[in-house]
Amino acid sequence: MNKGKVTLVSAGPGDLDLLTFRAAKAIAAADVLLIDDLVDDEIVTLKAPHARVIRVGKRGGCKSTPQAFIQRLMRRYALQGRHVVRVKGGEALLFGRAGEEIAELAQAGIAVDIVNGISSGFAAAAGLGVSLTHRDHCQGVIFVTAHLRDGTEPDWGALAATGMTLAIYMGASRIDSISGALRHTLAPDTPAAVVQWAGTAREKRVCATLGDIAARAAQAQIASPAVILIGNAIGESVANEAARSEPVRRMRA
Known part of the structure; x- marks a missing residue:
């Protein structure tokens, strides 16, 4: 056969x-x-x-x-x-x-x-209306999983020090520890966002800062599957306070 x-x-x-x-x-x-x-x-x-x-x-x-x-x-x-x-x-x-x-x-x-297909990181950026590689803010983007195969975490300090936009996958359940680790290198007012079910009719997103993204995500009941985006390029998504303070759900056209 x-x-x-x-x-x-x-x-x-x-x-x-x-x-x-x-x-x-x-x-x-x-x-x-x-x-x-x-x-x-x-x-x-x-x-x-x-x-x-x-x-x-x-x-x-x-x-x-x-x-x-x-x-x-x-x-x-x-x-x-x-x-x-x-x-x-x-x-x-x-x-x-x-x-x-x-x-x-x-x-x-x-x-x-x-x-090939569209990754949720790109779908999340589209929902936020931002470029992950906006040249006024960064030179690139790093796609990283929140935990390694052995259960340990990446070197968040080294990743933060690159100045790149961070697109963090599989990190919804540990967003508090991730943001805390990143704050050892990045300022608390660094723009941040978390997007659940990116690119779908169930999409829910929260824009905040590195200092309060964990609390805002918990308040909005963000859970897996979600993508966390960190970096100055993400600041383009917080042009108005309404988008910053209330989760937005995308409706299917």
Whole structure:
């Protein structure tokens, strides 16, 4: 039997209107769909009638499907000659564990295609109306996870010292400790924002400063999935006090 293949599809931050045409075509051509928890449920409407759908949720703070089990499923179905489409929220190559999956499949001689998508960090910036790399404020942006594989945290002081915009993923549950660590290097009035469900109809965002972002996020009941944005470029989003003081929900057009 000929081997099948695996396509890693980046589904964007949520809503189907942020899915690329290439992603939609891959989903429609799938024999097996492995769908992440943060992907819009309506994505199954794009699948071929014969496709098998398997939900393999992975979400911080919730019960998750083990990564090793997901990789075994991908390998098993591909070796059966199936076209396996692994649908990931956001951008597959950014904190999506794509590297582990690619390595596993390469060892089995299984072909892998990658379809890029919109990461929640960019969707959060769009909702705030800011450029993460505004040249009046910074020379770049750093995308960083709030915790390493062994459970430790990054060197927040070193990251803060770069002067770059920080886009912090998977940090909603520890925003207090993160902001506290960053304040050892950055001023308390450094602009900050946290955006939950970025780019979706459920989007909720809070603009504040590094000194009070944790309290404001707690008051607004911001939780995972959320992206924390820190840096002077984020100050462009706080032009008026109303946006600073009250969370804003985006309505689907």
